[in-house]
Amino acid sequence: MKAEILAVGTELLLGNIANTNAQFLSERLADLGFDVYRHTVVGDNGERLKKAFEEAFSRVDLIITTGGLGPTKDDLTKEIAFEFFNKKSVVHKETLDKIEAYFKKMNRPMVESNKKQAYFPEDVTILCNDFGTAPGCGIEENGKILIMLPGPPKEMKPMFENYGIPFLEKFSDCVLTSKILRVMGVGESKAEEMIHDIIDNQTNPTIAPYAKEGEMIFRITAKADTKEEGYKLIEPLETEIRNSLGIAVYAEGETTLENVVGELLVKKNLTISSAESCTGGLLAGTLINYPGISAVYKEGAITYTNESKVERLGVSEETLKEHGAVSRETAEEMAKGVALRSNTNIGISTTGIAGPGGGTKEKPVGLVYVGLYFNGEVKSKEFHLVGSREKIRITTVLRALEWIRREIIK
Amino acid sequence: MKAEILAVGTELLLGNIANTNAQFLSERLADLGFDVYRHTVVGDNGERLKKAFEEAFSRVDLIITTGGLGPTKDDLTKEIAFEFFNKKSVVHKETLDKIEAYFKKMNRPMVESNKKQAYFPEDVTILCNDFGTAPGCGIEENGKILIMLPGPPKEMKPMFENYGIPFLEKFSDCVLTSKILRVMGVGESKAEEMIHDIIDNQTNPTIAPYAKEGEMIFRITAKADTKEEGYKLIEPLETEIRNSLGIAVYAEGETTLENVVGELLVKKNLTISSAESCTGGLLAGTLINYPGISAVYKEGAITYTNESKVERLGVSEETLKEHGAVSRETAEEMAKGVALRSNTNIGISTTGIAGPGGGTKEKPVGLVYVGLYFNGEVKSKEFHLVGSREKIRITTVLRALEWIRREIIK
Structure with missing residues (x-):
């Protein structure tokens, strides 16, 4: 089936926000076997919105809208859609109760205009909003299908996943x-x-x-x-x-590498410390995104200078002189040093040239070493990364975390 | 003048990327006094693209397109646009020379299809691409204006700023x-x-x-x-x-807080070290985004445990017992400790409860202290932040960097 996505909101036309909803829905619709033919964004304007509906339904059989379901006068998507399908709205008791309960829970007064959000024609399918007050809905008539979703991605995504897809499945034989x-x-x-x-x-x-x-x-x-x-x-x-x-x-499913590594560390009760040069705190900063990390992460050193590598981590001055700060040897001594001084099972280190300056022919921008101390054993890996300073630093963090993960599960 | 933005690219309809170009152009057009009426995204399909042109020009006088200027068969924007305006293309020598020079510089072979990018009607305005091979162009005929820009934001933005806006200004009396x-x-x-x-x-x-x-x-x-x-x-x-x-x-203009702080530190030759608890390396990781930072940033400690605060920074056990790790006193001792041990002019510290767990009635999630040691003097600030763990940590970093900036220029 051919589909179009229609976003409604003047804030999109002013460039205040990007239309990330269209990206999300396109990706999901492609997975579900629908062909998305067009994205359209119109402002909060009844006449233009009506035209957009007419045009899109002249091209395809499924339209998904985002936005314009709020309680204010600017929120017109439902009104225009019901007019298009020639349907009259009545108050939907169950939805009204839910909206009232939502305001009670949030300890905020409910205003009259919020009631508007509980009005729907009797023969539509209401899609619950578990993260806000504006419910969505699904309509099918004469082979034309319309799904209306709220604008905020945090409300739109779960509504589509949990209620939108099951609604769509009704029009599928599977x-x-x-x-x-x-x-x-x-x-x-x-x-x-x-x-x-x-x-x-x-x-x-x-x-x-x-x-x-x-x-x-x-x-x-x-x-x-x-x-x-x-x-x-x-x-x-x-x-x-x-x-x-x-x-x-x-x-x-939906997770991140740092969550996976954090969970593994906690599950295996493996303590960890970090010693960073080129990533400058970004590796620890990423790992610490995992909320339970304090059970295993002890401490980290950001050793940007040679002196701090010697003083804080016990990297030998000879190593620095002979091999340089950006070397396999230094990475290994950093990892071992931080683990021994912090008394942790794991020590992870990074040293490299993130650029844009500082590169030489022997040690070009993008050359990065990661050191890993793991229960008494120390190893290192050499990477040749490309991209901006930021890209090189982020990639280093991902490679380091991935190495920890593989070392734990091996 | 009314305007529409038309993005061309099947990758947008598949949800592989979000249409951030439309956001950027909308924001800039609003600044320039244009009213954006609609965004449209169509795939790499000649017929649908042609229809989109016809529809948009029936509504408004200015269309800006992004995408579809590349060398492959899929890239149709120019062909369809020139057909719409009934214009014939010839090779544009200057542009061809530039494309050839670009490939030479990148040390990559130029293929025949790249020549396609140098074909333009004689009476259009070519918009230079300083960051890629696909030039854009501007057309004006019978009161209808069309600007075609490339898809990659890194090419599109400078082209619009440097060549697109001056082209638009020609149709303005100012x-x-x-x-x-x-x-x-x-x-x-x-x-x-x-x-x-x-x-x-x-x-x-x-x-x-x-x-x-x-x-x-x-x-x-x-x-x-x-x-x-x-x-x-x-x-x-x-x-x-x-x-x-x-x-x-x-x-x-276009810059970031860390660049401003980094530049100030280098200019004033003020060395700096960091001691982080709740931000866990993110503060140093952000500051180190500034490429010249190695001249002044010495080292940092990520002291997640009480022991590491005592051992690495010299925070007194009494302070931790009496006031807790999340306190003004601890923040100040952390800042002073790291500055004295690293022998830097400035020491910056963070300690707080980023959540989602760990909050109490006295010390709720979002309570954050930042400590600042500055040439012998130590101070602290208390913040009550809201939002997710990530938001609280990012806001803490911004507040800390902003404080350093204000302290330097005061």
């Missing part, structure tokens, strides 16, 4: 089930090559690969009569992918 | 000149209130305020016959704003 596998430590083309045959030979489930910052994501989507059957279809394919990619598959 | 002032350390509503009268009483120049993460941006735009006159019009208004907001104005 149920769609999907699973996300996150892959780290193999390049995009390499990962696709490794599972090339699996991708090529599949029609149901399908596999959609995406490259995100420093990682690959594979979304496996199955069509079946029930969710259960869908998972059964996904299972053998998932096993096949996992067998091909091995430990490069670092997680399932 | 020249637009603008200046950006960046404001930190006053809330959005407070900042707007402070210069309320200035904003209200202005028609030329105009002032557009934006709230970005942790800062306010004021763009002053003047209409005049020449750039010079424009700056003359901006000057008294800028002085008035600077007088009202004082040192809260931290910079002009």
Whole structure:
């Protein structure tokens, strides 16, 4: 089925925010087998919105709107849509109760205009808003389908996932089930090559690969009569992918590498300390995103100068003189030094040339060493990274975290 | 004049990337006095692209396109646009030379299809691409104006700023000149209130305020016959704003707080060290974004545990027992400790409760202390921050950097 996404909001036309909703919905619709033909953004203007509806429905059978469901006079999406479908709204008791309960819970007074959000025609499907007051809804008539979602991504995304997709499935002869596998430590083309045959030979489930910052994501989507059957279809394919990619598959679903590493450290009760030069605190700063980290992360040293590498970590002056601060030897002494001084199971270190200046022919910008001390053993890895100063530092952090993960589970 | 933005690219409809170009152009067009009526995204499909042109020009007089200027068969924007305006392309020698020189510089072979990028009708204005191979262009005919820009934001933004705006100015009876002032350390509503009268009483120049993460941006735009006159019009208004907001104005134009602080530290030759608890390396990691920082940043300690605060920074056990790790006293001892041990002019420290757990009634999530040692004197500030763990940590970093800036220039 062909689909279009219609965002409503003057703030988008003023450039106050980017239309990230369209990106999210496009990605999900592609997974679900819909072809997105167009994105449109219009302002909070009834006439222009009405035209946009008419135009889009002349091209496709499914429109998903975002925005314009709020309580103010500017919020017109529902009114215009119901007018388009020639439907009259009445108060929806259950929704009104929910909105009242929401305001009670938030300890905020409910104003009269909030009641507007509880008005819907009787024959539409109301989509719950578990994270705000504006419910969405789904309409189907004469083969035309309209789904209206709120503008804030934090409300829109869960509404679409939990209520929008099940609504869409009604117009399909099957149920769609999907699973996300996150892959780290193999390049995009390499990962696709490794599972090339699996991708090529599949029609149901399908596999959609995406490259995100420093990682690959594979979304496996199955069509079946029930969710259960869908998972059964996904299972053998998932096993096949996992067998091909091995430990490069670092997680399932929505999470981050630092959460996975943080959880592993806590689960195995492995304490950790960090010694950073080129990443300058970014490695620790990233790991500490994981809320439970204080149980295992002890301390870190940001040793930007040679003196601090010697004084804080016990890197030998000879090593620095002979091999330089950016060297395998220094990385290893840094990792060992921080672990021994902090009395932790793991010590992780970084030293490199993030640029834009400071590179030489022997040690160019992008040359980075990561050192890893792990329960008495110390190792190092050499990386040749490309991109801006920021990119090199972020990539170093990801490579270091990924190495810790692999070392723990090995 | 009414305008629309038309993005071309199947990758947008698949959700691989968000249409951030439309946000950037909308913001700039609003500053320049254009009314943006619609954003549209279509795929790399000639017929649909042609329809989109026809529709948009039936509504407005200015269209800005992004994307579809590359060398491949999929890149159709120019072809379709020239067809729409009924114009024939010929090779543009100067552009071809530039593309050839670009490939030479990048040490990459130029393929035949790259020549396609040098074909333009004779009566259009070519917009240089200083950061890639695909030039843009501007067309005006019978009151309809079309500007075509490349898709990658790094190429699109400078092309629009440096060549697109001057092209647009030709169709205006005046020249637009603008200046950006960046404001930190006053809330959005407070900042707007402070210069309320200035904003209200202005028609030329105009002032557009934006709230970005942790800062306010004021763009002053003047209409005049020449750039010079424009700056003359901006000057008294800028002085008035600077007088009202004082040192809260931290910079002009495109820059970041860490760059401003980094530059100040280097200029004044003030060395600095850091001691972080709740920000866990993020403060140093942010400051080190500034490429010249190694001249002044010596080292940092990430002291997540009480023991490390005592051992690495000399925080007294009594202080920790009596006031706790999250206290004014601990923050001050951390700042002083790191500065004295690292022998730096400045020591900056953070300690707080970033959440989501760990809060109590006395010390709730969001309570943060920043300590600052500055050439022998030590002080601290208490903050009550709101938002997620990430938000609290990022805000702490900004507040700390802002304090350093104010201390240096005072």
